[in-house]
Each structure stands twice: as structure tokens, then as C-alpha cells.
Amino acid sequence: MSRLYNSTLRIYGSCWFRNASTMQEAKSKLRNHIAEKLKQLTTEEKKKQSDYVVNELFKLPVFQVSERISLFLSTDDEINTKPIMESIFERNRECFVPRYSKKGMEMVKLHSMEDWENLPMTSWKIKQPSLKEQRENALDTGGLDLIIVPGVAFTSDGKRTGHGGGYYDRFIQGIRKNQNKPPSTVALAFKEQIVDDLPFSEYDQRIDKVLYMS
Template identity: 30%
Template sequence: MTDMDRKRRLRREAEARRSGLAESERRLKSERICQEAIRYLTEESSLLSEGRALFTYLPFRTELDVTPIIEWAWGRHIPVTAPRSNPVSKEMEPVMISSMEEVEENGPWGIREPKPDCPVWTKLDRIGCILMPGLAFDACRRRLGYGGGFYDRFLSRYGRQGLMIPVRLALAFDVQIIPEVPEEEHDYRVDVLITESAVIR
């Protein structure tokens, strides 16, 4: 079995496990994990100080709901950006949002995205932390994404421009942790992984 086939199988299995959580259980665990993430971001206050932005995914379907972190950032006047994707080039841009009213529910592939009139955040070096989505992770902080490569391509821009990559923070349910995620040369690990039972650095 090739790594690609293995990743495809692992994605199906991970999505099934995450979808298998009852909605009430998923909501409670999301809240607990977000509180731990907020504690981490508060302790590591320099990440989002001096006008640095948070770059976060906008949750959909059974993804862990990071809305409490977004609202925490807004409440502290921390700039919040979210990805807008180009389905042709498979590139994404960080776009500023200041409320959920600036989010449209059905962007490409049915995911939530900033509305077209929201401004692009052009200062890559002023993003202090990226909340990375994923279907599965392992104890070495390897990440299994959805297969589009959007985040890996975005992060590669930092190297090409000689910029330091922001801290990558991932939030996941325990059921998303697997023994080993297959890793390719272009894959980026996360720096910190938080679940309802552990903080892995």
C-alpha cells in the first residue's frame, strides 16, 4: 500500500471516528480544548502581541469548534484572519474578519470562508499563530489534513520569502490521535497539539 493509499484510508477512518462522537459530547470537549488553548495563548502572550494576527480555520461539519478562541481574540483586539481558498490554484490567503457576519457559509467545497469584500492580510510575518485543522494527528505532532495541501503550500511561502513560520497550534479530540501519521517531505508538523486529555509539545 502506498503512502497515498494509506493516507486515504486513515482519513476515512479518522472522519468516521470524529463523526461518531455525539453532538453533545463533541460540544463539551470542544469547549474544554478551547479553554486549554486560550490558556496556552495567554501564557505565550508574545505570539499575538503588538498587532500580530491569529490565522484560524472556520469549523464546519464535525470539526472541533474553535469559535471560543476567535471570540477571545476579538475581545482582546487581536486581529483574526481566516483562509480564503482559490479552488483553481489551490492556494489560500489569510483574510481579516471582525465578526461572524463577515463569514459566508458556502465557499468552495461547501466550507465557510470570509466574504469577498473582506480584506486580505498581506503581512505574512505579522501572523503570530496558526490554528491548523486536521483529521488525524500522532504523538510526534504529525498532521493528516484533508488531502488538498492548502496549509502545506501556505507554510512553504514562509521559507521562500525567508520568513519565520508562525507557531502552529492544532486542536483535536482524543479519537483523532493515531499511532503514526505517514509523513512526506513537504508535510509540516504542528508545534503544539491539544486534546481533551493532553498537551503535546
């Protein structure tokens, strides 16, 4: 049964009013709104913000001590994660990346920058290890210390709206429940993706820290 879902979001001082009959509709409107904001960003501005956010990540103690790190492979509308990948390998840490299928999402091992270069591209324009290829699954070999999370919109205190598939919410919920010491979660965002509030349900997972240029 749908319920009336009315709310107001304030995005950097400007009010965005939306009346949606369901949580799903509210999230869809938010995604469309953020997509329009991101379209206005120049390549130079994206690089500027990416460089800042990545440097802030490198300063975090949790990043410095984590041995097994899950990292999303960025698209043009996301913070560039390639320098993070390079740093993980330079530090001789273990890097795991998402592999999506109809069954859900798993984090599988990436061995090197050359390995990343050779990954096939999906229909969503995302590099991803082939489903036919045998790779180490992070949850089968020791879990994760840190999950670096993508998304569409965030609040500064860790609420997150993803792309709608629920992959990360289910993965994070599962690993928090089953891993003895749950991993830390850090999201990377452009400042245009930060909102004062967003539609958030009992199934959505809050992120420990959101990094963005204020």
C-alpha cells in the same frame, strides 16, 4: 514511481493494520478510518471535547501574546472555533481566516463576529470570504504570530494528515521560509483523531503543538 508503503497504526490501544502501495493510498485509508470514528461522536461529546481544547488553547502563552492570529472556520466534525474567534475580537487582536481558490490558500482579515455571520457558504459547507471581495492579506501586512490548524489525523508530537489538498502544508512551508520570525502553529483535535503514527512525507509540515483531550 510508487513505492510499497506498509505500516501499522495503533489508535488508542487497538491496532489498525493497513497495507498500501503508495503514501497517497495510506493517507486515504487513514482519512476514511478517522471519518468513521468521528461519526460515532455525539453532539454532547463534541461540545465537551471542544470546550476542553479551546480552554487549553486560551492557557497557552503563545495565544495570549499573539496579535495576529490565523484561525480556521470549523465544520461540525471539527473542534468548534467560534469561541476562539470571539476571544480574539474581545482582546482586540487581528483575526485572519483561510480563503481557498484554485491558486491555493490565503489568509484574509475578518473584521468582527458580524462579518463572520455574513460570510457566504462554499460548496464544501465552509464559511469563506468571497473571492470577489477585497480583503487584507495577512502576508502583505505584517505576517502572522500564530496559525491555528485543522486536520484529519495527528500524532501527539505534531505530525498531521489534512484533507488532501495540501493547502496548509504549502502555506506553512512558505511562511516558515519567508517570514523573519516564523509563526507558531497549534492544531486542535478530538481525541479520536490522535494516532501513534501516520504516513508523513518530506512535503508534510509538522505542527508545533497539538491540543486534544487525553
